[in-house]
Amino acid sequence: MSxxxxxxxxxxxxxxxxxxxxxxLDVESEARALAVVEQLGPAVDGYKVGLELFHRAGxxxxxxxxxxxxxxxxxxxxxxxPNTVAGALRAICQYPVEMVNVHAQGGPRMLQAAREAVxxxxxxxxLVGVTVLTSLGDDxxxxxxxxxxxxxxxxxxxxxxxxxxxxxxxxxxQELPLLQGMVSSTFERVVPGTxxxxxxxxxxxxxxxxxxxxxxxxxxxxxxxxxxxAEDPLSALxxxxxxMKEGLNG
Numbered sequence: 001m002s003x004x005x006x007x008x009x010x011x012x013x014x015x016x017x018x019x020x021x022x023x024x025l026d027v028e029s030e031a032r033a034l035a036v037v038e039q040l041g042p043a044v045d046g047y048k049v050g051l052e053l054f055h056r057a058g059x060x061x062x063x064x065x066x067x068x069x070x071x072x073x074x075x076x077x078x079x080x081x082p083n084t085v086a087g088a089l090r091a092i093c094q095y096p097v098e099m100v101n102v103h104a105q106g107g108p109r110m111l112q113a114a115r116e117a118v119x120x121x122x123x124x125x126x127l128v129g130v131t132v133l134t135s136l137g138d139d140x141x142x143x144x145x146x147x148x149x150x151x152x153x154x155x156x157x158x159x160x161x162x163x164x165x166x167x168x169x170x171x172x173x174q175e176l177p178l179l180q181g182m183v184s185s186t187f188e189r190v191v192p193g194t195x196x197x198x199x200x201x202x203x204x205x206x207x208x209x210x211x212x213x214x215x216x217x218x219x220x221x222x223x224x225x226x227x228x229x230a231e232d233p234l235s236a237l238x239x240x241x242x243x244m245k246e247g248l249n250g
Contacts, residue, residue: 005234009043024224030057046071079103082113093121104129104157111164129161134193173208176216192222214247
């Protein structure tokens with residue numbers, strides 16, 4: 001382990017995994033979010049703003065991140081009637097965020113309305129569809145009336161997302177092999193919930209290591225509590241980026 005994680009993380013050798021990373025700002029306040037950004041410093045240029053932080057700090061925090069020339073994944077998981085989702089996206093796309101998501105289970109008309117709203121907006125972020133949440137396992141899906149398990153559900157929803165012209169999907173690392181050959185190399189496969197073998201699983205169910213995720217075609221990883229809540233976030237990030245590099249080179 002390098003005694004100076006920041007020096008290693010700033011190296012050009014990590015540029016590929018830097019571009020493939022969003023750090024999840026799933027924290028309780030704008031002040032805490034900005035403290036994380038300061039702590040990770042110039043090593044990290046991409047952050048995910050999710051529902052908790054957005055409902056606490058709103059677009060003010062997003063504007064602050066953009067003013068710092070940071071890439072923003074606005075993790076809104078929009079899921080409503082087509083007109084409402086399109087209106088929400090028209091509002092979001094007044095800002096130069098890099099990526100935004102909708103729930104694929106909103107159906108084809110909602111996905112098409114989302115695509116049109118982004119295409120006709122001043123800024124055109126990557127638009128990705130959430131397939132099956134990584135917290136859901138077989139038993140959860142059976143209770144929701146999805147009897148054939150998460151893998152087949154992800155494949156069905158990924159096809160729906162692709163047919164609607166979206167830019168990619170959010171899925172667990174476990175489904176990545178099923179998407180290979182089914183989607184183009186430019187189709188985004190955004191993966192939350194990766195964990196190194198020694199890290200706590202927490203509330204995730206369908207997980208895999210960052211090495212395996214990158215090896216199986218993930219284009220972007222969302223890294224959350226395993227980095228942000230670590231005793232030494234820079235060292236934790238160093239471990240994850242080394243693992244991601246191993247997967248890319250694997």
